Amino acid sequence: MxxxxxxxxxxxxxxxxxxxxxxxxxxxxxxxxxxxxxxxxxxxxxxxxxxxxxxxxxxxxxxxxxxxxxxxxxxxxxxxxxxxxxxxxxxxxxxxxxxxxxxxxxxxxxxxxxxxxxxxxxxxxxxxxxxxxxxxxxxxxxxxxxxxxxxxxxxxxxxxxxxxNPVLENPWITIHPPILFAGYAAASIPFVFAIAGLIQRDYKKWIEITLPWTIIASALLGLGISLGGFWAYETLGWGGFWGWDPVENSSLLPWLCTMAMIHTMIVQRITNGLIKTNFVIAIATFVLVLYATFLTRSGILGDSSVHSFTDPGNTVYFLLVAILVAFILIGLFAFLMRSKDIKSSHISFNASSREFMLTFGSIFLLLSTVIILIGTSWPIISEAFGMKKSSVETSLYNNWNLPIMIMILLTNGISLFLNWKSTSIKNVMKKSLTAIILTLITIFIYFISGVTQLKYILLLFTIMFSVFVNAEFAIRNFRNHPLKLGGYLSHIGISLLMIGVVATGGFSTTKHVILKKGEITKALGYNFSLVDKIEIEKEKTDRQKFIYRIKIEKNGSTSIVDPIVYWSDFNERQSPIIEPGIKREITRDIYITLKSAEVQSNLNTVSVQKGATTNFLIDSSVKFHVSGYDMSHTGMNDENSARLGVVVNYLIKGDTLTDTLYTKFGNSSVYKDINWKSVPGTNIDIAFTNFVPSHENISLSESVFAFKSTDEIYKEPEEILVFELSVKPYINFVWLGVILITIGFIISYFNQRKVKELD
Structure with a gap:
């Protein structure tokens, strides 16, 4: 209480x-x-x-x-x-x-x-x-x-x-959610200061006060999103770090807004323009945080997202809706109440000015936000208009955001050569010549390496242009203005992240591989062999978990990856849970996801519940009845001695014979460690191979029996492993980009604090 x-x-x-x-x-x-x-x-x-x-x-x-x-x-x-x-x-x-x-x-x-x-x-x-x-x-x-x-x-x-949930049993759960929720909380701070600025008729000062907090919010949201992507890539086995899932997108929306707001705030601080724009973005950012909360926790996306929480009940559902609507109205009312009173300085927005390029780039960030918002909300929109509830194809996000990203990176690179108010185009061309030449050389190398699609050429051009320009300015300011490095590092980080996105999204190679123990399989230039299968976490009775040790060889270099598959009571063992095995190299990752582990065998088996009677599969004249279990050997300390017994009655030509058959307790395969016993008066061998418990009703549990002729020599079959092999080039640029973005945000925060103190 x-x-x-x-x-x-x-x-x-x-x-x-x-x-x-x-x-x-x-x-x-x-x-x-x-x-x-x-x-x-x-x-x-x-x-x-x-x-x-x-x-x-x-x-x-x-x-x-x-x-x-x-x-x-x-x-x-x-x-x-x-x-x-x-x-x-x-x-x-x-x-x-x-x-x-x-x-x-x-x-x-x-x-x-x-x-x-x-x-x-x-x-x-x-x-x-x-x-x-x-x-x-x-x-x-x-x-x-x-x-x-x-x-x-x-x-x-x-x-x-x-x-x-076993999927959540990962060290990243201790880091990713807290950072993301800290970002959500921080995103409210620009909002409350914006509302205060409107009420107090202070349309400029709140920008100076709030800009450092906006940087904190953007840094936390970006880092939280990135850590979630890394967690997905490392543990979920689907091979990517971003799947355009509606719940994933919902956290991306406020981050994009904070990114735009940082740049428009800088424009307002320098030019005294975009005052209304900044109020609108600050309000929209927090509204999108509330919308993300609604999407994630209302259960409304339960059919469209793997991340959505279950339905919280009508009371909480309508409370979430009420809070969302209330703050939309609060923001709208405060803005409209003061809208006529807000006077911005006239900005010419000369196309050759820095404020034009920063605003132009921010518009594209907001355009991306709108596109992703519509796509994320499509399950709700489609259902509201009487259509079948459905999600948009992930290709929509990629196709629409690719040209937007090209424009964002291009404006970023150009803006650094521009002055406020206006700049000589001749001077811009002269100053940017080195970066353009280096970019063209890099693009030529990409082209002869096989990158020939126009969309990738254009995107890589703007990426490399942004990298070279920001690197040039970072080097130039390193000694005299170290706190200015924040923006340059963040922009380089975004560019490097995009290189990783393009490389893994457009140039990954994937192949299904079939692997037998004792054999070597060649695929994508590597040799693969199955070394061992090891059961782990045996002390946990709610799951059965295996590591498959796969050896990878190339050019004399050898390494081992350990993909994991397990069955858990959490989902009633209806489907396996997969964790990938990853071999990390400097320029690529070798990514292995298990698809199936099959045993090909001609062995005759039958599953029988307690109290049931059935025929022998290879001789229908002989029947047997499962009458009970022998649990006396299940508590052995030595796992090799722990056995489960089943009491069977053989019905042979009017006679009833009783015997107890044993299997290794917790045996994971119906084909291994088989203890054959002859059935008296027949030419049949029988074995108790496995016990399949029912988690709904123990009386529905089944015992698995195998049969063979006495003179038949049983050969234990080999397991066949099927996995998806992916080679992901330059994936490390994604993680390096995230690190640089985060470091850049931290430096930028201290830079803005210093600027505010000087002001």
């Missing part, structure tokens, strides 16, 4: 505190002092409820249904920590936690610049609305209240939890 009560108290405090901040606008006094004290109380309370929740997770308090659903005693510490935000309720708590962390700095920042009342009124309102969602769908609900239909008795606490 403590957790729930604390959430309700914090919710009430948020309502009161937000009201006090708004009421203290232009009336500093006791209300403002009280609001500040209550705000720090809210921050302390959110941290307290977070710590309390973590304590319950680590102490395995399974009376809370959320903890039972997403954790277990077997999980290591880092996964127990990650179970905090593995589900809907916990992810909202994580989000409001980051609001609390940022709030500690925002209140001081807003107070310092005379924006405290409105900024904090809006900020606490946001905290209160997230707390309202948590109150409606609480991580502190008791299991007997959540699962009333399962007849859970109050006070009856399960001994263990269900655990995490």
């Amino acid at each position: 403590f957790g729930k009560i604390l959430i309700y108290i914090l919710l009430l405090m948020s309502v009161v505190t937000s009201g006090l901040f708004f009421l203290s606008y232009k009336k500093e006094g006791e209300k403002l002092l009280l609001a500040r004290k209550m705000f720090y109380g809210i921050l302390s309370g959110i941290i307290l409820v977070t710590v309390y929740f973590l304590i319950n997770i680590f102490s395995h308090n399974f009376q809370f249904s959320y903890i039972w659903e997403y954790s277990s005693r077997e999980l290591p510490a880092y996964l127990l920590f990650s179970s905090f935000y593995a589900g809907q309720e916990g992810s909202f708590l994580l989000w409001v936690f980051f609001y609390a962390i940022f709030g500690f700095f925002v209140i001081r920042y807003a107070k310092q610049h005379g924006y405290e009342s409105i900024v904090m009124g809006m900020y606490v309102l946001l905290i209160g609305l997230i707390l309202l969602i948590i109150a409606m769908k609480s991580p502190f609900d008791y299991i007997w209240d959540t699962y009333k239909e399962n007849n859970f008795q109050p006070g009856n606490v399960p001994a263990n939890g269900r655990g995490l």
